[in-house]
Amino acid sequence: MPTKRVLPINRDAAAGILFIAIGIFFGIYSICYQIGTLLRMGPGFFPFVLSILVVLLGLIILIRAIFVPRLHEISVGTVRPVLAISISILAFAAMVNYIGLFVSIITLVLLSRFAAKPFNAGRTLTLGVVLAIACSVLFVHLIGIPIRVFPYLGN
């Protein structure tokens, strides 16, 4: 079983900084659009006001975290599941329009199975093929979602 590690970082302070960063990003981006006035609001008005609000909330959260240090440390799991699942999704997204649903699903299943041990290649492949067949029949043939199942072979 993967164990959780604990980072000695104040959780609330990190959240506050994250919100401030998000607010500054959207705030600066909003200024690029026309702000306008209350009567004639430009596309930048509403998001700009909201960005300021996020920054303010982030500041309050940060200040509270500094003055009232509640020891909520961040617990981080292993990177393995996050990495394996993300890569499998990205691979599926990159492949599906070119190679078709069938092979993409098998790839998705194979890659994602690296996220958890124990890994059994035979069983995983079987699961992949079964899912590929089931989804092709269910989504494409029965429901009629327009996704290519097999690669286009020019004929």
Place this chain on the structure above:
Amino acid sequence: MIDGLILGFKAALSLQALMYCLLGVSIGTAIGVLPGLGPVATIAMLMPLTFGLDPLAGMIMLAGIYYGAQYGGSTTAILVNLPGESSSVVTCLDGYQMARKGEAGYALAIAAVGSFIAGTIATLFIAVLSPTLALLALQFGAPEYFSLMVLGLISSVALAHGDILKSLAMIVVGVLLGLVGMDVSSGAQRFTLSFGELNDGLSFVSIAMGMFGIAEIFRNLEDIESTAFVNFNMRSVYASLKRLPEIIPAVLRGTAIGTFLGCLPGGGAVLSSFAAYTTEKKLSKNPSLFGTGVPEGIASPEAANNAGAQTSFIPMLTLGLPSNPVMALMIGALIIHGIQPGPQVMTNQPVLFWGIIASMWIGNLMLLVINLPLVGLWARLIAVPYRALYPSILVFCCIGVFSVNNSPFDLYIMCVFAFLGYIFNMLGCEMAPLILSVILGPMLEEYFRRSLLISRGDMVVFLVRPISAVLLVASFFVLIAIALPSIRTLREKATAE
């Protein structure tokens, strides 16, 4: 109302509607049983299944998934002390203890019958209240809608668990994310980072799926628990049916609490079940027995979570406002079907409106008659190891998101938000408020602008119009109230997990 119900039952009793209702409640039960797969992710996954259907059949199925999950969640709570759904956490307390005492059959019967009674009453309540509310809402102008949304968002923070300040910040971030894409009034492409795919905005299904579906998989893979079964036989379920009258009062109390809390923004199944359990414990003559296998400890929360799941449809059906992430997805589904949610749905689409309401009662009946005998089969689902389950979930998630626009870009977005969800979760920020405001964001801005256009740029407009003023003052008091120390501790107790 009677005409409406007749119309609704006619529509909901058609063969196609019945089939999708059955499909919905069965899928709902299954995901309710499976821990680590919630209704939000499931509804997002299966939304593409409904694209080819007419809107009524689609909505009936999606609704069935939500309240079906409440039934399924209790099964695993009772048999293996594992809440399949967050709303059945409290059912574990007394349900599992009853099962250990050899009364699993009785506990299951209480949960099923209690949920059915609650479902019936809640459906009636929806049928009575919705038309009135919708008629009232039809008179709302832009300022009223703006204030209503503000109140809705703020109270969704107040009633949900989690740090209030962080949840408020999540709301504002959600609105900002909702604004990504083309601005309707000026045509400006906002926050698209020059990605042409973002001109139509971030795909709501991608965000919901990433934050609730995929981020959930990340979390589950970190700690996988093993399960231990409690044996029971079906005969004991039927044998215990005649003991049911003794728990009827508890069921009715739970129903009342759930019906009320479900209507409120941020309410719904989870809050209702916790509130019902606490109330039942307070009312009991010997509260110390709670947690050792008291029938009332199952009856009341189970009734409450089902009633709450159903009445949370009221704000969605009548005002077009989501009170929880599931309802936000329902609104997303309606929009994909080309129906703008709001009070006009009742007058413009009476068959859809009443059909959904009628189907809820039919679905509850199906759950009782068809699913209770199958309880043993459902329970066996838990034996599926998570490492075999999650690749299948992942495949469905990917196809679900991809098929909304047939665009791989939506999958990249899903991946980004899965990662963001993982980070937010680590930092203790709730994702439900963000999801609600992503869907409300564009409407919020639109109503804000329209209000100020009417008033020629005078912000006072929100306070001069009486309904709007009342709503804003109410939001203000909710904010003040949750900041008060005494109420804050009460809230923390009530929403603690």
